[in-house]
Amino acid sequence: MKRVLSIACLLFSFSLAVSLAAQGTMAPTAGMKITTDAEYSTHMKEIQQMNGVLNKSIKGGDAAEAGKAAARMEVLFKNVHAYWAAKKVEDATTAAQNVVTSVQAVQKALASNDMAAAETARAAIGANCMSCHTAHREKLPEGGFKIK
Ligand code: HEC
Secondary structure (H helix, E strand, O other): OHHHHHHHHHHHHHHHHHHHHHHOOOOOOOOOOOOOHHHHHHHHHHHHHHHHHHHHHHHOOOHHHHHHHHHHHHHHHHHHHHHHHHHOOHHHHHHHHHHHHHHHHHHHHHHOOOHHHHHHHHHOOHHHHHHHHHHHEEEOOOOOEEEO
């Protein structure tokens, strides 16, 4: 009986995790394949947040916090990169790759305690957010955005 219960419990947790992942409400993991608009949006929302943390912490000289944000952005943008690469959309794939390269450069600069180099690498990120949004982000009349 106990065994049956624990199997039922396991199955329940599993299906819960699957449905949360399907809704895109779970925090994205490294190597996660983006398959829905909701998952894509979850990535972008965390990217926005981490980008703010990165900016503030580099300017405030907090290398530890900046390093965490940059590492998280690397995970998120690698997933975004894979999404566009699979769709064979070249400009978006390049924009995502550029951000991956920038956040890797930020981490490298932080590892050698070079805040100025970290800021230079960080400053290169924004243009890629913009160019990809201009080409592939559509504002919805009811608010929010969709992929185009
Ligand atoms: C490779 C293309 C690409 C890059 C690079 C990119 N984005 Fe996006 N972003 C999109 C697309 C497409 C959407 C619209 C779909 C959506 O909202 O999920 C979007 C939506 C967003 C949203 C709205 C999320 C929502 O659904 O409410 C935010 C915020 C955002 N991006 C922030 C950023 C920031 C900050 C950067 C740079 C650090 C960035 N993005 C880089 C493609 C990109």
